[in-house]
Amino acid sequence: xxxxxxxxxxxxxxxxxxxxxxxxxxxxxxxxxxxxxxxxxxxxxxxxxxxxxxxxxxxxxxxxxxxxxxxxxxxxxxxxxxxxxxxxxxxxxxxxxxxxxxxxxxxxxxxxxxxxxxxxxxxxxxxxxxxxxxxxxxxxxxxxxxxxxxxxxxxxxxxxxxxxxxxxxxxxxxxxxxxxxxxxxxxxxxxxxxxxxxxxxxxxxxxxxxxxxxxxxxxxxxxxxxxxxxxxxxxxxxxxxxxxxxxxxxxxxxxxxxxxxxxxxxxxxxxxxxxxxxxxxxxxxxxxxxxxxxxxxxxxxxxxxxxxxxxxxxxxxxxxxxxxxxxxxxxxxxxxxxxxxxxxxxxxxxxxxxxxxxxxxxxxxxxxxxxxxxxxxxxxxxxxxxxxxxxxxxxxxxxxxxxxxxxxxxxxxxxxxxxxxxxxxxxxxxxxxxxxxxxxxxxxx
Amino acid sequence: xxxxxxxxxxxxxxxxxxxxxxxxxxxxxxxxxxxxxxxxxxxxxxxxxxxxxxxxxxxxxxxxxxxxxxxxxxxxxxxxxxxxxxxxxxxxxxxxxxxxxxxxxxxxxxxxxxxxxxxxxxxxxxxxxxxxxxxxxxxxxxxxxxxxxxxxxxxxxxxxxxxxxxxxxxxxxxxxxxxxxxxxxxxxxxxxxxxxxxxxxxxxxxxxxxxxxxxxxxxxxxxxxxxxxxxxxxxxxxxxxxxxxxxxxxxxxxxxxxxxxxxxxxxxxxxxxxxxxxxxxxxxxxxxxxxxxxxxxxxxxxxxxxxxxxxxxxxxxxxxxxxxxxxxxxxxxxxxxxxxxxxxxxxxxxxxxxxxxxxxxxxxxxxxxxxxxxxxxxxxxxxxxxxxxxxxxxxxxxxxxxxxxxxxx
Numbered sequence: 001x002x003x004x005x006x007x008x009x010x011x012x013x014x015x016x017x018x019x020x021x022x023x024x025x026x027x028x029x030x031x032x033x034x035x036x037x038x039x040x041x042x043x044x045x046x047x048x049x050x051x052x053x054x055x056x057x058x059x060x061x062x063x064x065x066x067x068x069x070x071x072x073x074x075x076x077x078x079x080x081x082x083x084x085x086x087x088x089x090x091x092x093x094x095x096x097x098x099x100x101x102x103x104x105x106x107x108x109x110x111x112x113x114x115x116x117x118x119x120x121x122x123x124x125x126x127x128x129x130x131x132x133x134x135x136x137x138x139x140x141x142x143x144x145x146x147x148x149x150x151x152x153x154x155x156x157x158x159x160x161x162x163x164x165x166x167x168x169x170x171x172x173x174x175x176x177x178x179x180x181x182x183x184x185x186x187x188x189x190x191x192x193x194x195x196x197x198x199x200x201x202x203x204x205x206x207x208x209x210x211x212x213x214x215x216x217x218x219x220x221x222x223x224x225x226x227x228x229x230x231x232x233x234x235x236x237x238x239x240x241x242x243x244x245x246x247x248x249x250x251x252x253x254x255x256x257x258x259x260x261x262x263x264x265x266x267x268x269x270x271x272x273x274x275x276x277x278x279x280x281x282x283x284x285x286x287x288x289x290x291x292x293x294x295x296x297x298x299x300x301x302x303x304x305x306x307x308x309x310x311x312x313x314x315x316x317x318x319x320x321x322x323x324x325x326x327x328x329x330x331x332x333x334x335x336x337x338x339x340x341x342x343x344x345x346x347x348x349x350x351x352x353x354x355x356x357x358x359x360x361x362x363x364x365x366x367x368x369x370x371x372x373x374x375x376x377x378x379x380x381x382x383x384x385x386x387x388x389x390x391x392x393x394x395x396x397x398x399x400x401x402x403x404x405x406x407x408x409x410x411x412x413x414x415x416x417x418x419x420x421x422x423x424x425x426x427x428x429x430x431x432x433x434x435x436x437x438x439x440x441x442x443x444x445x
Numbered sequence: 446x447x448x449x450x451x452x453x454x455x456x457x458x459x460x461x462x463x464x465x466x467x468x469x470x471x472x473x474x475x476x477x478x479x480x481x482x483x484x485x486x487x488x489x490x491x492x493x494x495x496x497x498x499x500x501x502x503x504x505x506x507x508x509x510x511x512x513x514x515x516x517x518x519x520x521x522x523x524x525x526x527x528x529x530x531x532x533x534x535x536x537x538x539x540x541x542x543x544x545x546x547x548x549x550x551x552x553x554x555x556x557x558x559x560x561x562x563x564x565x566x567x568x569x570x571x572x573x574x575x576x577x578x579x580x581x582x583x584x585x586x587x588x589x590x591x592x593x594x595x596x597x598x599x600x601x602x603x604x605x606x607x608x609x610x611x612x613x614x615x616x617x618x619x620x621x622x623x624x625x626x627x628x629x630x631x632x633x634x635x636x637x638x639x640x641x642x643x644x645x646x647x648x649x650x651x652x653x654x655x656x657x658x659x660x661x662x663x664x665x666x667x668x669x670x671x672x673x674x675x676x677x678x679x680x681x682x683x684x685x686x687x688x689x690x691x692x693x694x695x696x697x698x699x700x701x702x703x704x705x706x707x708x709x710x711x712x713x714x715x716x717x718x719x720x721x722x723x724x725x726x727x728x729x730x731x732x733x734x735x736x737x738x739x740x741x742x743x744x745x746x747x748x749x750x751x752x753x754x755x756x757x758x759x760x761x762x763x764x765x766x767x768x769x770x771x772x773x774x775x776x777x778x779x780x781x782x783x784x785x786x787x788x789x790x791x792x793x794x795x796x797x798x799x800x801x802x803x804x805x806x807x808x809x810x811x812x813x814x815x816x817x818x819x820x821x822x823x824x825x826x827x828x829x830x831x832x833x834x835x836x837x838x839x840x841x842x843x844x845x846x847x848x849x850x851x852x853x854x
Contacts (some may be wrong), residue, residue, distance in 0.1 A: 126741075147595060193772065215637075237690050296773055296774045297774045297778050297781055298538070298570065298573055298774035298775055298776050298777070298778060299538060299569075299573070299774075299775075300537075300539055300540060300569070300570070300773075300774075300775045301538070301540050301770065301772050301773030301774055301775035302536025302540055302773060303539060303540075303541070305773055306538065306539060332740055332742070333773055335738060335740070335741075338738065341835055344835035344836055345835055347835070347836045348835060348836045348837070348838065371564055391536060392832060393835060393836060394835065395784045395785070395787070395788045395834055395835050396787075396788045396834075398788075420749045422749055422751055423741055423748045423749035423750050423751070424719075424747065424749040424751070425720070425746070426747065427741060427746060427747055427748070427749070428741065428742065428746025428747065433564075
């Protein structure tokens with residue numbers, strides 16, 4: 001989108017700023033103390049009447065109020081009576097309306113969600129209202145390999161560059177969406193059986209290894225190098241472990257097929273949805289493969305989810321592997337504003353409250369290689385947190401505020417934010433941001 | 446309730462309990478809190494069930510549960526929940542062509558399609574809802590055609606429609622808006638204007654049929670026509686029109702249509718009802734609100750989780766329905782949906798009333814179900830805590846005195 005009021009050099013400079021810093025300039029230099037709430041650090045025990053000190057968008061200190069002396073002059077936010085926990089990490093979302101791979105082929109590792117997400121979609125705003133501060137936005141369904149996913153920091157920003165997490169090389173961070181079972185069964189060139197699905201995927205990885213062999217055989221001789229192939233490069237990022245495979249799978253036998261594939265090609269895999277994890281929990285735990293679980297209100301709706309059971313998380317925990325448990329919204333399958341509810345329903349089905357909360361925060365952060373930055377309230381981590389009116393697992397509790405890197409991105413007191421939280425006239429409007437000479441972007445409707 | 450009346454009720458209960466032999470439909474249900482819904486909450490209450498009906502309800506103190514009578518206990522006891530609009534039983538959980546009977550696409554107006562000919566009483570979704578306290582289901586043809594067919598009311602038990610059904614034809618289901626436009630299939634109706642034109646033509650045609658059928662000379666009457674008969678039943682208010690409309694302009698059209706043909710209307714969905722509260726109230730029309738967790742997109746982009754509260758505050762009767770889902774989850778659960786409304790201003794007591802007694806009234810069944818009152822069907826749902834809390838379990842469901850579900854769900 002063009003912004004005619006900005007002089008061209010300024011546009012490039014601001015773009016440079018966004019790219020080099022990766023966070024809004026406003027986050028710099030601020031210090032704030034959040035005082036009096038019950039803190040749920042996740043990686044440590046709850047702290048009643050706590051203090052969370054935030055500086056430069058990072059957590060500077062955390063502890064009980066009694067034991068911390070605040071630096072002079074730091075603004076204090078009084079949160080007595082509230083509960084404060086890390087921002088939620090959604091390992092599987094479709095907000096932003098991007099579809100990724102198209103109908104031309106079942107395996108499309110070259111397609112990037114970076115190029116597909118509508119970063120002004122109101123879904124991102126609703127995710128903020130639900131307390132989600134980090135999202136893995138996935139390609140749509142129906143492919144063996146649906147493309148590169150993108151990990152987003154749910155800031156108030158309207159460019160994908162400003163939202164994307166970064167790999168150490170500076171490129172947009174994400175995993176790779178894969179699927180099996182009936183999900184990717186279609187007319188040719190798509191597979192129509194499970195055996196064919198697995199064969200097509202194995203052939204793709206074998207071809208990538210051949211491509212790798214040719215690269216190495218060239219020995220740096222440019223004339224001998226094979227032509228660049230984006231899809232092979234995508235596959236090699238999986239074999240090299242740079243990208244994590246986010247694998248849609250439901251049925252018990254399809255789950256085991258993923259484990260077999262991961263073993264053969266040494267892939268780093270997170271199982272997604274895993275409706276029948278409760279049937280193959282022993283195998284999943286033995287392979288130490290993390291599960292990002294969907295929680296739906298009713299089994300069925302498609303063959304793959306016919307034997308869904310909300311006890312899967314509890315079954316993994318019971319086998320001593322709580323760290324393998326995470327949840328996701330799969331927004332639009334479940335609503336980003338009700339992400340806490342998914343974990344609560346797993347508690348209803350036998351999971352401990354501790355693992356339920358870890359499954360919304362630190363565990364999914366690990367599944368996105370982001371646990372060094374987010375997922376718990378620890379010194380040095382991003383100041384991504386939510387303020388709740390009460391127990392995170394109660395239906396009566398509301399997300400009152402969502403903070404990302406020390407910036408408030410959702411406030412229930414704000415009329416427009418509340419509209420995204422609760423719905424109402426105009427709730428489907430795209431996210432808006434003030435533009436210097438175009439008003440605040442309010443939809444004229 | 447005075448002490449004397451409570452005493453006499455308790456004595457009466459005890460007397461009846463002593464002289465009647467225990468049947469499978471006899472039961473005692475004790476609750477730390479019993480929500481009768483029609484009256485005050487009872488702390489440490491007891492419901493005595495005989496022959497599938499509620500024989501007494503009151504404080505447990507002083508009542509001796511007759512020997513041999515099976516007794517269930519729970520933290521919270523409520524009337525069996527009512528799903529006021531569903532497609533379950535016609536729509537199955539597999540979502541494959543062989544278990545989807547909620548919509549026949551051959552014509553846009555088919556009020557003659559009976560729900561009793563399509564209801565699968567053994568459908569797994571019915572068992573699922575029953576396990577979560579739902580005892581009564583108003584279900585039928587889906588909101589996918591201008592007039593998709595009839596609905597029925599069933600208890601969530603029985604192996605056949607005959608065993609389950611309590612109202613064979615409850616309403617006739619119609620739909621305005623995108624879900625019943627057929628333009629994409631190259632068919633009519635393709636617009637909102639055409640939808641109303643087709644409906645008006647159908648009712649005008651039915652008025653003609655009605656006129657000709659009432660001629661004194663039987664030889665001049667037209668041949669019987671099931672479609673026309675069903676429309677005439679609407680015109681003569683023998684059945685009601687259940688009209689699903691989400692957008693405000695479609696809700697307004699629904700009210701206009703009902704007024705023109707003097708139809709008895711129940712509004713369904715009604716995502717933008719909050720901008721037409723005065724009009725809906727003036728029309729005296731009840732609303733079965735869309736599930737509060739329905740996806741807020743398309744025609745529901747302006748939906749609000751506060752709609753149930755706004756309607757109730759205005760004095761408009763509401764109930765909750767699971768609606769229609771084409772994918773995952775294949776049905777919603779009214780217990781879960783009402784919980785979201787409860788936490789968005791409606792409050793738990795009002796949400797429970799909408800789930801039980803108010804739903805029964807909208808279905809015209811308040812003499813039989815919807816509250817824990819002497820003489821009503823013994824339909825109960827038992828919970829180990831606040832029924833609306835995410836982590837509470839439904840521990841038993843009772844239909845007409847029979848324990849149809851037990852466990853911890």
